[in-house]
Amino acid sequence: MPDTSLTNSKIVAEYREKTPKSAALAKRANEVFPSGITHDTRKISPYGVYIDRAQGSRKWDVDGNEYVDYRGGHGAMILGHNAPEIVKLTQKQLTLGTHFGAAHELEVRWGELVQELIPSAERVRFVSSGSEAVLMAVRLARAASGRNKIVRFLGHFHGWHDHMAFGVTDHFDGTPTPGVLDSVAESVLLAPANDIDETRRIIESDDDIAAVIIEPTGGGFGQLPTTREFLGELRAITKKQNIILIFDEVVSGFRVSRNGIQGTWNIMPDITTLAKIVAGGLPGGAVCGRKDIMDHLDYAAMADKGLDKVPHQGTFNANPLSAVAGIATLEIIRDTDVCERAGAQADKVRGMLNQMFEDEGVAWAAYGMFGAFYLFTNPENTPTKPTAFDPLTIHPLVLKKSSPFMNKLSLALLVNGVDVGGKPAGKMSSVHTDEDLKHTVEAMRKAIHMLREDGDL
Secondary structure (H helix, E strand, O other), X not given: OOOHHHOOOHHHHHHHHHOHHHHHHHHHHOOOXXXXXXXXXXXXXXXXXXXXXXXXXXXXXXXXXXXXXXXXXXXXXXXXXXXXXXXXXXXHHHHHOOOOOOOOHHHHHHHHHHHHHOOOOOEEEXXXXXXXXXXXXXXXXXXXXXXXXXXXXXXXXXXXXXXHOOXXXXXXXXXXXXXXXXXXXXOEEEEOOOOHHHHHHXXXXXXXXXXXXEOOOEHHHHOEEOOHHHHHHHHHHHHHOOXXXXXXXXXXXXXXXXXXXXXXXXXXXXXXXXOHHHHOOOOOEEEEEOHHXXXXXXXXXHHHHOOOOOOOOOOOOOOHHHHHHHHHHHHHHHHOXXXXXXXXXXXXXXXXXXHHXXXXXXXXXXXXXXXXXXXXXXXXXXXXXXXXOOHHHOOHHHHOOOOHHHHHHHHHHHHOOEEOOOOOEEEOOOOOOHHHHHHHHHHHHHHHHHHHHOOOO
């Protein structure tokens, strides 16, 4: 159903005028896909843009409109779109084969690079996505610990499977979302983000906890930021209780730094999950960690202990095409300043946006860490000085609050040539230029003016 609150909006009218081919494709998609989409975060009213091609920091839709792209393949494209090195190597691999149904040298080299870069990676297992990596990490934790329950943090995202499908954007009381068994939800304990005392109480009051899983930079890669101090205390608590600590570095891995957040902050988990950048923008993920835990996937190790191994298949695990893209990307990240460049540009655009917000008299803020930025649009009208904003002073779930207003802001930015998705937020690449940042700030200024004309500000 279309959002009728947008019917009389000048923003929506201009968006429709600029995107007739996207509208036609969306109409076709609605006859094929539920809600006309193939990924929940692509939901936008009245419809999303359909992209035709991308290059570097830009992409173009089917109507020929050009956008500075901050979605970045949901965070996978830290080198930008169509990085020449990746294109060359993947094109060559296409001629050699994309699926051998057997082991190959590329998978070994890929795994060695993960071991080299991720400090806690004593052993590695490849999967096809971040959700799969988390699913395997949870299973390994239960197998290794002999315990059943998992502790998660409210607002932290770990994929779509049953143990992670609530307490992220809704069902904060821990009740299951549709299709999830009550017994599964009952085995998951939800802790408040950044509240170390309550987290300690939850952990110490239950002797059946197998693992604690966390996005170590905070929920949504810092949309709900955490601190190094919190993470360090969490590591100490879990170690004392002999509980496995899982870092979900699906987004932060190879974006925070070549060594992930664990290398940057020198806090070691027991298991790490990876995806996105690890496969160079192609489908792929990995779970890695302590050898004694990863040994639960090892035939000989489990036979020696008289235990069943954890079974694991996967048609596209470590497929050659993803492997060659992953190898090339990780080598570039290892040998150059990719992460530092992306982080510096993110720092710069946050400062530029906050200064513009103050100039425009808007009590919003751009915030974030490392290679990302988020927009706090102040839904509760909290007194806010953009250039001095501290997201840790805001209730975490307020930072994730969405509304039809956020939808209109995203549309206004699209109209002005910037795609930040619906959060709205941006993942920076190493090829975003100063000109891209200037364009982004001006697009935001124009979006604010359009929202004022629509009576939303």
